[in-house]
Amino acid sequence: MTTPRLSTDGLTVRFRLRGAVVHAVTDLSLTVQPGELLAVVGESGCGKSVLAHTLLGLLPRNATVSGRAVLDGNTELLTGRVSGVRGRRVGLVPQSPATALNPVRTGRRLLEETLRAHGRPRSDADGIAAAVGFDPADLDRYPHELSGGMAQRLCTALALAPDPSLLIADEPTTGLDRPLVDHTLDLLRRRCDTGNTVILITHDLTAAQRVADRVAVMYASRIVEEQPADALFAAPAHPYTAGLLDALPDRAFRAVPGHPPMLTALPAGCAFAPRCTRATDACATMPDLSGTARCHHPLVEQEVAA
Amino acid sequence: MTSLAAHDVTVSYSRQRVLDRVSLHIGSGETVGLRGPSGGGKSTLVRVLALVQGADAGHVSIDGTWVAGARHRVPAALRTRIGVLFQSPREATDPRLRLDDIISEPLRATGHPDAAVRERVTELADLVGLTADLLIRRPHAVSDGQLQRACLARALAHRPSYLLCDEATAMLDASTQAHVAGVLTDYQRETGAGILVVSHDHALLTRWADRVVDLQTQERRHAATAA
Numbered sequence: 001m002t003t004p005r006l007s008t009d010g011l012t013v014r015f016r017l018r019g020a021v022v023h024a025v026t027d028l029s030l031t032v033q034p035g036e037l038l039a040v041v042g043e044s045g046c047g048k049s050v051l052a053h054t055l056l057g058l059l060p061r062n063a064t065v066s067g068r069a070v071l072d073g074n075t076e077l078l079t080g081r082v083s084g085v086r087g088r089r090v091g092l093v094p095q096s097p098a099t100a101l102n103p104v105r106t107g108r109r110l111l112e113e114t115l116r117a118h119g120r121p122r123s124d125a126d127g128i129a130a131a132v133g134f135d136p137a138d139l140d141r142y143p144h145e146l147s148g149g150m151a152q153r154l155c156t157a158l159a160l161a162p163d164p165s166l167l168i169a170d171e172p173t174t175g176l177d178r179p180l181v182d183h184t185l186d187l188l189r190r191r192c193d194t195g196n197t198v199i200l201i202t203h204d205l206t207a208a209q210r211v212a213d214r215v216a217v218m219y220a221s222r223i224v225e226e227q228p229a230d231a232l233f234a235a236p237a238h239p240y241t242a243g244l245l246d247a248l249p250d251r252a253f254r255a256v257p258g259h260p261p262m263l264t265a266l267p268a269g270c271a272f273a274p275r276c277t278r279a280t281d282a283c284a285t286m287p288d289l290s291g292t293a294r295c296h297h298p299l300v301e302q303e304v305a306a
Numbered sequence: 307m308t309s310l311a312a313h314d315v316t317v318s319y320s321r322q323r324v325l326d327r328v329s330l331h332i333g334s335g336e337t338v339g340l341r342g343p344s345g346g347g348k349s350t351l352v353r354v355l356a357l358v359q360g361a362d363a364g365h366v367s368i369d370g371t372w373v374a375g376a377r378h379r380v381p382a383a384l385r386t387r388i389g390v391l392f393q394s395p396r397e398a399t400d401p402r403l404r405l406d407d408i409i410s411e412p413l414r415a416t417g418h419p420d421a422a423v424r425e426r427v428t429e430l431a432d433l434v435g436l437t438a439d440l441l442i443r444r445p446h447a448v449s450d451g452q453l454q455r456a457c458l459a460r461a462l463a464h465r466p467s468y469l470l471c472d473e474a475t476a477m478l479d480a481s482t483q484a485h486v487a488g489v490l491t492d493y494q495r496e497t498g499a500g501i502l503v504v505s506h507d508h509a510l511l512t513r514w515a516d517r518v519v520d521l522q523t524q525e526r527r528h529a530a531t532a533a
Contacts, residue, residue: 043479045449149344174477175393177344177506203479206509247480249513255485259435259452 003073005166005197006055007031010067011078013047013054017062020264024050026221028067029289032199034165037192039200039208039229041244042218043260048201049095051218052168056092057082071166088118091164093172095201097151101143107154108139111161118162132156133183148175156184160191167191170201185211205248209233217241220261220271225293237293237300240272270296308334308369310355310388310468310500315364317350324350327364328524332468332500337491339515340504342522348504351521352472355502356390369467382416389461391486393473395453399445405452406431406441409459416464430459434489451482458486462493469493470502475510487514 008030015022025047032038040048053059055069055077069077075085094100102110111129112122126136134153143151156172169188173181181204188198189211202208208215212229217238225238236242243256258275261267267274273283278297287296310332317325324347332338332355342348353359355366357373357380366373368384392398399408406427413423431441434455445453454474461469469490475483491514494501503515511518 043449043481044451044477147345175344175473178508180344203477205480206507244480247484248509249484249487249507250509253484253487253513255488256481259437260449 002033004031004070005034005036006069006071006077006199007073008055008067008069011051011054011069012066013050013059014064015060015062016064017264022263023221023266024063024263025054028223030216030223030226032166032197034197035192035195036213037189037198037200037211039202039212039215040218041202041205041208041215043244044203045263046218046260047221047263048218049170052092052170052199052201054078055168056086056090058092087114087164088162089164089166091159091162091167093156093159093167093169095170095174097155098143098148100155101151103143106140106142107134107146110154111139111157114158114161120161124161128157128161129154132160132187133180149177149180152176153180153184156187164196166197166199168199168201171203172200173202173204173207181207182210205233205244217244220266221263222271222294223289224272224295226289227292231292235299237291237298238272238295239276239278239297239299241293242299243275270294308467308500309367310369310502311367312351312355312361313365313367315351315354315361315366317347317354317359317361325354325361328521330355330502330519330524332502334467334500335494335498336517337494337501337503337515339511339518340502341506341508341511341518341520344506346521348521349472352390352470352502352504355468356388356470357385358390386412386416386464387467389464389466389469391454391457391461391469391471391474393476395450395457395477396445398457399453401445404442404444405436405448405456408445408456409441409463412460412463426463427459430462433462433493434459435485451478454478454482454486458489465497466499467497468500468502470504472504473506474503476505476507483510 008028011025011028013025015024042048054065065078071077108125111125115122115124129136129139132153134157152175159167173184185207188200192198209229215227215229215232216223217225219240225241236245246252246254247256256275261271269284269286273279282296287294312328312330314327314329315325316327328351340348354361368387373380409430410423410427413426436455440448440452475486490501493499505511
């Protein structure tokens with residue numbers, strides 16, 4: 001059996017606020033293999049980005065983390081030193097690229113700085129920029145002179161420069177038009193095809209469907225369903241996943257009724273129950289993630305087809 | 307003639323021409339999709355139509371009234387007939403204001419009495435699905451989806467005849483996107499408003515818009531006639 005690229009066990013993150021505790025990530029156990037592309041999807045504010053920041057050791061001080069996250073079977077990500085790991089072995093394409101770039105450096109300086117830090121020649125800059133669809137001629141611009149989509153691609157180039165074996169891409173396609181979205185997704189896919197691993201955090205189900213091997217659906221800090229991508233899009237098991245898919249414009253284009261719960265006041269049982277048409281008294285207790293879905297009344301294939 | 311229209315609008319930034327004699331027509335009760343490449347001038351066209359940015363050449367007309375452009379004073383009675391919804395609700399709201407104050411801002415700005423403002427905010431919050439406990443929060447304490455709903459309520463505050471949605475659902479998850487589109491469609495059915503949907507999501511435009519205009523081909527057509 002191969003060593004998983006990343007395995008997490010009972011990963012839990014809490015933020016202490018004045019008079020409240022935010023349940024950002026709860027009991028998250030995931031295994032991602034080398035060469036695999038895992039998409040993590042869910043509504044905004046469900047804990048997707050916190051997961052990325054946790055794995056990179058970028059959480060603010062008021063966070064408490066428990067559980068384990070192990071890289072390549074030999075490196076503890078939660079307790080170990082981040083030097084030599086963050087950036088080099090675990091890369092991040094951050095959300096909101098405009099705030100992630102140093103405003104007083106040109107794209108070229110930023111990229112060359114990163115390359116030098118990782119022992120690669122500065123002359124690689126043009127090639128890496130071109131690979132993400134960023135015109136090398138635009139490298140001499142400052143971040144404020146870049147459009148949102150260009151800044152996004154520059155961030156992707158910066159994350160790829162050290163050639164990390166695990167790349168966490170947090171909404172890497174927001175603000176890009178369709179051809180560039182597809183270009184970026186295909187680039188991530190090709191990385192996996194050469195044995196690297198990508199965790200794609202996105203709200204864009206179409207993007208996940210295009211490139212992911214497996215999809216994990218998060219709702220209110222927990223993974224509620226995890227399946228191979230084909231199976232999930234053909235036959236979602238969790239009512240929430242089914243609702244999300246129904247909301248797509250090329251499906252029913254119908255919203256899931258209600259709102260997600262506040263992460264400071266989660267119910268003891270299934271957090272989706274108040275919005276769920278299948279909910280019964282049983283849903284007052286937390287269902288296990290048995291099989292594919294964390295649900296007392298998962299959909300079976302015939303129902304989905306009906 | 308009830309429509310919001312751009313007539314031969316040209317806009318340049320320094321030496322770069324982003325819009326070249328672009329005309330676009332949004333009729334009452336109609337949903338027009340607009341697509342085009344990144345940096346192709348879609349957002350500029352929205353700002354010109356919303357009368358917040360002037361054009362170097364060309365005009366905007368609202369229901370037959372010609373407007374010279376934002377550099378000139380546009381009467382509030384015309385401006386309030388257009389509602390705008392932007393891509394990023396974070397950048398489109400004042401982080402110091404509570405959601406109910408964000409929604410009521412356009413009403414207060416036009417001198418509506420307090421009681422009427424409160425009543426309208428409750429009505430709008432109900433329309434977009436924001437509960438009372440969310441209304442007293444500030445932007446940092448709500449999700450992007452909830453904040454965009456507040457922006458939607460704000461855009462509808464003056465019961466506009468035209469709504470311009472500039473990638474308004476690109477940052478939202480599928481469910482919130484469908485919800486926003488549903489609220490706008492209901493509003494349109496009720497009031498006969500015209501809606502412009504700017505997006506690069508083909509599936510969304512196909513589903514939502516009555517017709518789709520491609521900014522790039524429109525400009526290329528001009529280039530062909532000029533040659």
